[in-house]
Amino acid sequence: MDDLKRADEIVVASINELTERRGFGKMASSHPPNFQAFSLTDDAEGLWVADDDGRIIGFAWSWVCGGLWFLAQLFVSPDRQSDGIGNQLLGKAFAHARMRGASVKALITFAFNNVSQGLYIRHGLFPRCPIYMVSVSRHRLAFRVAEPRLHLEPLTAKSANFDELASIDIGALSVSRGKHHRYLLDDGTTSGFTIRDGNDCAGYVYISDGHICPLAVVRPDLMGPAFAATLSFAASGNSATVSAFLPGTSAPALKAATDHGMRITFPMLLMSSRQFGDWTSYLPRNPGFM
Numbered sequence: 001m002d003d004l005k006r007a008d009e010i011v012v013a014s015i016n017e018l019t020e021r022r023g024f025g026k027m028a029s030s031h032p033p034n035f036q037a038f039s040l041t042d043d044a045e046g047l048w049v050a051d052d053d054g055r056i057i058g059f060a061w062s063w064v065c066g067g068l069w070f071l072a073q074l075f076v077s078p079d080r081q082s083d084g085i086g087n088q089l090l091g092k093a094f095a096h097a098r099m100r101g102a103s104v105k106a107l108i109t110f111a112f113n114n115v116s117q118g119l120y121i122r123h124g125l126f127p128r129c130p131i132y133m134v135s136v137s138r139h140r141l142a143f144r145v146a147e148p149r150l151h152l153e154p155l156t157a158k159s160a161n162f163d164e165l166a167s168i169d170i171g172a173l174s175v176s177r178g179k180h181h182r183y184l185l186d187d188g189t190t191s192g193f194t195i196r197d198g199n200d201c202a203g204y205v206y207i208s209d210g211h212i213c214p215l216a217v218v219r220p221d222l223m224g225p226a227f228a229a230t231l232s233f234a235a236s237g238n239s240a241t242v243s244a245f246l247p248g249t250s251a252p253a254l255k256a257a258t259d260h261g262m263r264i265t266f267p268m269l270l271m272s273s274r275q276f277g278d279w280t281s282y283l284p285r286n287p288g289f290m
Contacts, residue, residue, distance in 0.1 A: 001037060001040065002041070003049050004033040004036050004037060004115075005033070005054060006056045007033070007036070007049060007056060007059035007061075007075075008030055008031070008033050008248035009030070009078050010056065010057070010058065010059050010075050010076070011028065011059065011075045012028045012030050012202065013077065013078055014075040014076065014077070014078055015027060015028035015075075015079075017078040018110065018112075018113060018230070019110075019266075022112050024266055026049030027266065033073075034187065035183065035288060035289060036061055036072075036073075036288075037065050038183050039061065039072070041264070042063070042179060043063065043064065043100075044094075045096050045099060045100075046061060046062045046063050046096050046276070047048065047059075047060070047061045047062075048060045048061075048075070048092045048093065050085045050088065050089055052080075056074065056081045057077045057085060058074075058075065058076040058077065058080065058085045058086065058089050059074070059076075059089070060071055060073065060074045060090065060092060060093045061073045061074075061288070062093045062096050062097070064096070064097070064100040064102055064179070065175045065176065065177050065179070065182075066175035066176060067101070067102055067173075067174075067175060068102060068103075068104050068106065068173070068174070068175045068276065069096065069097035069100060069102035069104065069105045069106070070105075070106050070107065070289070070290050071090075071093055071105070071106070071107035072107075072288040072289070072290075073094065073287075073288055074086060074089055074090060074116075076089070077173065085275070086119060087119070090119070090123060091101065094123065102275055104252075104272060104274060104276045105124070105125055105272060105273040106125070106271065106272035106273070106290070107120065107125065107270075107271055107272075107274065107287075108131060108268050108269065108270050108271075108284065108287040108290065109268065109269055109271060109287070110266070110267075110268055110269070111130060111266075111267035111268055111269040112267070117269070117271070120271050124273050125271040125272055125273055126271060126272070126273075127269055127270075127271055128270045128271060128272050128275060129247050129248055129249055129269070129270040129279050130247070130248035130267055130268070130269055130270075131245050131246065131247050131248065131267070131268040131269065131284065132245070132246050132248065132254070132264045132265075132266075132267055133243065133245055133264070133265040133266050133267075133268065133269055134243065134244055134245075134246055134257045134262040134263060134264055134265060135241050135242065135243035135244075135262060135265050136203075136241065136242055136243075136260065136261045136262040136263065137240065137241055137242075138210060138234070138235060138237065138239055138240060138241060138242050140261050141231060141234070141235045141242050141260055141261060141262075142235040142236075144259070144260045144261050145228075145231060145232040145235045145260065146228075146232070147232075147234045148199050148225065148228055148229035149197075149225045149229065150195050150196060150202055150225045150226055150228075150229040151195075151196050151229060152193040152194070152195060152196070152205065152229060152230065152233050152290065153193060153194050153196055154191070154192070154193060155185070155192035155193050155194050155204060156192070157182065157185040157186060157187060159240075160181065160185060160192070162178055162181065162182075164201055165177075165178070165204060165264060166178055166179050167218075168201075168203055168204060168216050168217070168218055169216060171216075171218060171278070171281065172216045172217070172276075172277060172278050172281040172282040173216075173277040173282055174276055174277055180289070184206050187208075189208050189209065189275050190206050190207070190208040191206065191207050191208070191232075192204065192205075192206050193206070193207070193233070195204050195215075195217065195222075195226045195229060195230070197222070197225075201218070201223060202217055202218055202219075202222045202225075202226055203215065203216050203217035203218055203226050203246060204216055205226070205230050207230070207233070207237075208283070208284055209224055209236060209239050210237060210239025210240070210241050210242045210243060211242075211243045211244065211285075211286075212227075212231070212234060212242065212243065212244040212283070213232050213244050213245055213283045213284060213285045214243075214280070214282065214283060214284060214285045214289070214290075215227065215230060215283040216281060216282045216283075217281050217282075218281075219281070220250075220252075220278065220280040220281050221252075223250055223252045223253050223257050223281060223283075224255065224281060227244075227252070227253045227256045227257070227283070228256045228259075228260070230256040231256065231257075231260050239244055242262075243265070244257070244262075244283060245268070245283060245284045245285070245286065246283060247270070247279040247280070247282070247283065247284075249268075249279045249280055250279060250280050250283070251280075252280075253283060268287060
């Protein structure tokens with residue numbers, strides 16, 4: 001557990017070195033490694049560090065839900081990125097996938113990180129779907145929201161119907177993510193909601209400090225109204241900005257975002273060993289959680 005702080009330092013340094021080199025400026029900042037700690041407790045085989053004489057110089061972290069193995073993070077200290085450490089960490093991570101019997105391997109990386117994409121392609125993970133980080137000032141958003149067709153109702157660990165959430169996830173992603181719902185519902189910084197179409201459950205969404213997602217709906221045609229309803233709710237909050245990750249295949253979500261004044265901040269890319277999930281019905285939380 002003590003290694004996670006140093007691992008986070010490597011993640012921040014590696015991301016900022018890449019984004020500054022590509023003209024985006026510094027984009028990463030340090031955060032408590034809560035989800036990493038949860039994953040370490042849940043399945044310790046998914047976390048690996050590269051150690052050189054007592055100093056951590058690289059970090060790989062993956063998690064598994066059902067048949068899906070997801071590489072949440074793989075980073076090497078910027079001064080050691082030409083030493084083959086990434087390949088060794090990836091080998092350990094893939095061993096985790098084989099150990100858990102995963103039928104699909106996937107990850108989300110920066111669309112402008114051509115070196116990493118080449119590494120993943122050589123190991124059988126191919127580009128599938130662009131994912132765009134979008135954001136807008138909450139005050140600007142507040143002037144654009146209209147009365148939503150759908151509405152949000154609070155979701156708590158005590159009130160949650162986990163069978164219903166599992167059904168939504170299986171429809172959108174082909175796997176249940178029950179343990180991750182429990183993680184989010186126990187996280188004091190995140191608020192969960194069911195998205196309601198009258199009395200019917202149309203999906204779910206989580207919001208944390210103005211960041212929307214994950215969001216999933218039972219049918220693709222509900223994505224636009226569900227995202228608009230979530231933006232309307234977020235506009236009444238206290239966060240300075242409202243943001244989300246939107247798959248490029250989700251035209252209704254992208255249209256709702258632009259209609260509400262959101263702009264693309266940076267592009268990312270979903271890569272996987274084969275096609276999986278319906279990315280018109282699911283918006284990922286971030287590149288680590290998916």
